[in-house]
Amino acid sequence: MTGNTDFDLFKISEDHEALREAVRAVADDKIAPHAAEVDDKSEFPQAALDALVAADFHAPHIAEQYDGVGADALATCIVIEEVARACASSSLIPAVNKLGSMPVILGASEEVKAKYLPPVARGEAMFSYGLSEREAGSDTASMKTRAKKDGDDFILNGQKSWITNAGVSQFYTVLAVTDPDGERGRNITAFVVEKDDEGFAFGEPERKLGIKGSPTRELHFDNVRIPADRMIGAEGEGLKIALRTLDHTRVTIGAQAVGIAQGALDYALGYVKERKQFGKAIAEFQGLQFMIGDMAMKLEAARQMVYVAAAKSERDDADLGFFGAAAKCFAADVAMEVTTDAVQLLGGAGYVKDHPVERMMRDAKITQIYEGTNQIQRMVMARSLLKK
Helix, strand or coil: CCCHHHHHHHCCCHHHHHHHHHHHHHHHHHHHHHHHHHHHHCCCCHHHHHHHHHCCCCCCCCCHHHCCCCCCHHHHHHHHHHHHHHCHHHHHHHHHHHHHHHHHHHHCCHHHHHHHHHHHHCCCCCEEEECCECCECCCHHHCCCEEEEECCEEEEEEEEEEEECCCCCCEEEEEEECCCCCCCCCCEEEEEEECCCCCEEECCCCCCCCCCCCCEEEEEEEEEEEEHHHEECCCCEHHHHHHHHHHHHHHHHHHHHHHHHHHHHHHHHHHHHHCEECCEEHHHCHHHHHHHHHHHHHHHHHHHHHHHHHHHHHHCCCCHHHHHHHHHHHHHHHHHHHHHHHHHHHHHHHHCCCCCHHHHHHHHHHHHCCCCCHHHHHHHHHHHHHCC
């Protein structure tokens, strides 16, 4: 037999729980009050950004040597989860700052890291990620964007689609084919593009089902001159870095999904305890209790999967690919189910904007789609098993 201390393995540390309380306080006080308006007007949540920057929660993953707070992967997930509980659009500030800057962290030279990470860590800039194109979504290697060498520079032409926080972010990790005749997938290079680079422009904001406060736009490149020293990693390594990035950041989408689901469950619980039918609170009806039990059970399973995957991300475990895909896929499916059930628990009230659960249901849907659809996640999981 072993001592009881071994069971701390399955317990969140006091530091992480203290972080959760701090983030929840900021989210409840400064973010949640604006969530409905942000959604209704499709406005970027500036108040949320200001509050997150003031509390150092906007890009917590950046290391202290680059002016960051050096939060580990689990702490970053807790930040995203707690912000998403209040407002999914706002949770994309820390999530996409990690997504956009992770290629730099994983593959860039020290000079590139020192130039681009500190402004993000200080809250002076945000970082977005340009991988998908109109005809290259799940099939990323078929991208058409080109970066042609010209002396010490590269000339970038093409477009990227579905780019989160486009137009607000100052920096963009952009993937482009640098060797059209090279081996597919090994002919792609990553670069940092800056918002004010000549020839770089944005499409109109997409009109979306959910996460309306987070602008989603196309990136357009018309002979954009990129100095070679803005390359992330070596030439031809771009797609490898991009896919490694997704192994780490899919975990954060799982965290976002858990947060959205938790927000919906919390609201529904409050409602069913107050709403009366047939002379008693509807929470007393067994049929609804079964729903609530299932919602909470699945949500807790999703949270545990996300936290395990976050720990594997922090350690960079060899099986992170499987666990990141599994956590994202399961948590996203749970978020869709829990938010839909929350709408059902509120009945007609759940279907109107007077209550936040309809927004949460709309927001949850994207977690099954972006950073690789849940069908792609199932392929990632299966292939990782079949390779053994």
